[in-house]
Amino acid sequence: MTALLTVENLTIGFDNAAPVVDDVSFSVKPGETLALVGESGSGKTLSCRAALRILPAAAQVRSGKVLFAGPEGATPIDLMQRSERQMCRVRGERISMIFQEPMRSLSPLHKIGNQVTEVLRLHKHMGKGEQLKRVLAMFERVGFKDPERVYNSYPFELSGGMRQRAMIAMAMVGRPELVIADEPTTALDVTTQAQVLGLIKDLQQEYGMAVILVTHDLGVVANMADSVVVMNRGRVMESGPAPLVLSDPKHGYTRDLMAAAPEIPATPVDKGKETERDYILEMRDVSKTFTLKGSSPWKPKTVVHAVRGIEFGVERGKTLAVVGESGSGKTTCARMALGAERADPGASILFRSEKGAEPVDLQKLNNVERLAFQRKAQMVFQDPYSTLNPRMRVKDALMEPMEIHGIGNTSERMDRAAEMLRWVGLSQNMLTRYPHAFSGGQRQRLSIARALMLGPTFLVCDEPTSALDVSVQEQVLTLLEEIRDRLNLSYLFISHDLAVVARIADEVAVMRSGLVVEQGPPDQLFYNPQHPYTKALIAAQPEPDINRPINLRIVAQGAGEPSTWPDAFRFDGLDAPPLTETGPGHKVRCHV
Structure with a gap:
């Protein structure tokens, strides 16, 4: 051919x-x-x-x-x-093109329908009625439940997945020969x-x-x-x-x-024997509700239940991974674990800086106590490009946390910065450079170095590898594991990638729409998943094996509305079943 x-x-x-x-x-x-x-x-x-x-x-x-x-x-x-x-x-x-970032490719000033229709207006001899009919048919074809609403929406009113579907519709509506x-x-x-x-x-x-x-x-x-x-x-x-x-x-x-x-191992990874649990952070009965104003003065306010009834703990020296998609509430959990967001009344978020120490309730900290807590708990953010100030040299960015907390003199801070660079595999001569001189992987290493400057015992890692190429992702994961074991750090690891989680986590909590739907050690959760949403996440994980394609039927069922799940897990609205222990350390949200 x-x-x-x-x-x-x-x-x-x-x-x-x-x-x-x-x-x-x-x-x-x-x-x-x-x-x-x-x-x-x-x-x-x-x-x-x-x-x-x-x-x-x-x-x-x-x-x-x-x-x-x-x-x-x-x-x-x-x-x-x-x-x-x-x-x-x-x-x-x-020939048409589907771009990587739809928010940058779509005009924020024009409705989605007008932008997709433009392809037909420029390239096809059609009347306006025929153009509208084809665009709405294409919107329905790409999976929009309400094509007319999408047609009249602006890009910022759609989720990332919906914007990407709109980009696909724009590329396909003209029936090109090559995409x-x-x-x-x-x-x-x-x-x-x-x-x-x-x-x-x-x-x-x-x-x-x-x-x-x-x-x-x-x-x-x-x-x-x-x-x-x-x-x-x-x-x-x-x-x-x-x-x-x-x-x-x-x-x-x-x-x-x-x-x-990254891929989920074919057989469970031995994480060692179960010992007495020493929690550095415990979250008990933690919920977070946001109230949003109506779109106009006469429209009612909207109540968003971002997190509901969270019950889990991070063990000292180990990694708890919270897995879920955008909007599941996992980043809100991370912010509450760092005291950057207050939970709803009745919640208990306890932090123990050392084994056997008296716990500190993050809900009740004053300014002095909060500053002391922040020396022990730090965050590694998702995007290494926006984490570092582009106008600050590396040495200034690294020394800033010590300056804020009044630790050491200039010489001691510089020595500490040089030491942290060595720990993350970078050279001391990089201290005088600006962030733009570094690759994505190097910037993420700099972000980790900055988080370690105060000598924390607890790190929240919010999607630290999602913006990186696979080989760089592998290097950063190896670095995080080495640092954790070397310093006996504890990680709350936020991710949507189960293959990454299977490698680094000692315990996993799967979240959807503010709820933990399944929780347990990786060897149970990945190799004996019970909840349809967990099964969907596992089935959706693409593997570099031509003989193991994605099972879209399992994905569609688990990613669907809770009212469509099997009877044991089904619920409507906020009336969710309890989180029930089905095995040693393995909990599933289901009807008993």
Whole structure:
């Protein structure tokens, strides 16, 4: 079969520097899915943007062709030689793109429906009524329960998953021959990711489109791709049919990516024998309610139950992982565990700085006591890019916590900063640099170093690896494990990635809509899950194994409304069943 799109010897650079895309070649056939795989900076996105001629203004295409096949039997056209007017007829109509971050790609000033309709207005000869009909049909096809509401909504009124579905609708509504999907699920929760991947695959089969999937996740590749091109530092390392590359990778870089891909172990990991529990933090009967104003003065206020009846503890020297999707309440739990958010009256949040010490109730701290507690409890945030002040040198960012708490003189603070850099695997000569000079993984190491400056005993890690490539994620997880064991730290680890949690956690609490639905040690929760939502999270975890595809039926059932769950777990509204112990240390929210 003749290739639909062929990239030949593409080289792209900036100014006089070495090329960032160097002699790259690949092709995709009609109806096929090609995965471009690599870490950030590998050149995969630039290669795809070159095909659409939407490169940054400073980028130089130094050599290469991008051939796009026309109607059957016609001579392929070189997109690099087309005029801008000719390219406008190609973009959106024949080739479309799903961007990584929909909030940045959608106009915040225009309604979703108007933005999607624009594709038809520019490229199809349709009346307004026919345009509306097709857009609403596409909204229904991508899974919107109320297409008309979405049509009249602005992007900020939709969740991340809904915005990504709107982006897919925009890319698909013109029935293009090729769709380029640039990390279309990176920012999504795991069950939403599984459903979006299934949606792309269904629409591809329905319309006969080819797909180029840009990703760093080999689990996504295993579920979607027919062929794979592995890129590193602007060059193609390995390419071939997906089953062959994933089952028998030949290049060392591909093997390293495979080894770094997180997955739930096939057999339970022994976390050691159960001993007497020494809790550094206990949360008992913890709830958090927010009251939101109505959209207008005459509309009633809305009560949001962010967290309901939390009962768990973090053991000293161990890791409690709280797993859940966006809106589940896990970050609210983390903020209450640090005293940054007050729980509803009646809650008890107790902290013991040392074994046998008198507990401190975080709900009743005065300013002096709160400052003392903050020396013992610190946080590692999700986004390493926004954590550090871009105007502060590394040394100033690291020394700031000691200055706030009045610890040491300038020389002692500098020595402490240099020591913390060594602990996280960075060099002392980085102290004088600014954050923009570091990669994402290095910035996350700096964030960990900053959290350790005061010598805490308790760390809250809020999605510390979700913004990182798989190999960098592996390095940061190893670092967190080493530091925990070295300093006897205790972690409250927030995540939506069960594969990461299976590796680092000693106990896991699964949250959904403010409730813990299942809780227990990893060897029970992952290998004997009881709750349909836990089963959905496990089923939605993409694995780099072509023979273990995502089971969308299990995902759809567990991710659905509680009123659709099996009888033992079903409930309506706020009337949830209790958290019941079904085995040693294993609790499930179900009807007894």
